[in-house]
Amino acid sequence: MLKGKVAVVSGSAQGLGKSFTHILLENGAQVAMLDVSEALGQELQVQLNQQYGSDRTQFYKADVSSDQQFTDVFQKILSKFGRIDIFCNNAGIADEENWEKTVSINLSGVVRGTYLALDHMKKQNGGNGGVIINVASLAGLGPLPSAPIYTATKYGVVGFTRAVSMASQVSGYGVRINALCPSFVRTALIDSFNQKEKTGQFHSLASLTRSLMDKSPMIEVEQVAKAFLFLVKDESMNGAAVLVRNEGAGYVKFPTDVETTPISL
């Protein structure tokens, strides 16, 4: 049970973030929801108040690519709930045309959220420790050719998570940091690969993405939420990247030595 724990989930107004919010509430936590979409966030807040009671959730509008907005909302959450134990950097987009925006949200937003959370949670600052979950993707483990920028941000999230989790452990922060890497999930974001204004110069590769989808059948948000909860609860998990596919979930075995084929120079 997570009773007495306070969680923050970014990008929680719909899709995966909404399912993470539900599973946290079902397990007893209080949840601060953060999203750039005020309409969807407020609508969800009303539903959750009816389902779980009015003291369990609070919605905050913020854009994770804005340092000012993220920091201000973080302070508001602390003022209301008094503590943060679980922090999920989930907000993300797939926009190859406006690629700098994709980097600002998918990678810089995750770094920003992780550092804000670490600063509050770490035992050296009087915090209680806790867990941070960064939402990457299968595209952070193997390339999605139609989306080089999306792929780069997700590789970045996996690399950042692995390094900062080690830094946290070695520094004795008492904060575990893990990455969640789902395959294709049935959410609004998945339509991005069909939209010319999002795919930009690689629109012609939509059929390649479709064939990858045929190989990795679509999963439902509830399947990913179970893996999310596992990473929240299992105290042995730090620096892990958990891949969630239709056939099941598992943590990635990264090589300790990089194998190379020699070349003559």
Ligand SMILES: NC(=O)C1=CN([C@@H]2O[C@H](COP(=O)(O)OP(=O)(O)OC[C@H]3O[C@@H](n4cnc5c(N)ncnc54)[C@H](O)[C@@H]3O)[C@@H](O)[C@H]2O)C=CC1
């Ligand atoms: N749907 C999929 O197939 C997969 C998604 N993911 C990742 O999961 C995460 C969630 O994606 P989905 O739920 O599928 O997408 P979604 O589009 O259903 O939900 C994303 C949410 O993030 C919010 N958001 C977008 N930009 C934001 C910003 N700048 N600041 C705050 N909130 C913002 C949106 O308003 C929306 O509510 C993303 O990081 C995505 O890359 C990873 C693997 C597979």
Ligand SMILES: CCCCCC(=O)CC/C=C/C=C/C=C/[C@@H](O)[C@@H](O)CCCC(=O)O
């Ligand atoms: C732009 C559309 C939104 C995409 C949202 C996702 O994050 C979906 C996840 C997609 C990733 C696909 C990656 C494919 C990788 C392949 O190169 C290959 O390495 C995958 C190997 C398959 C496996 O081991 O399951």
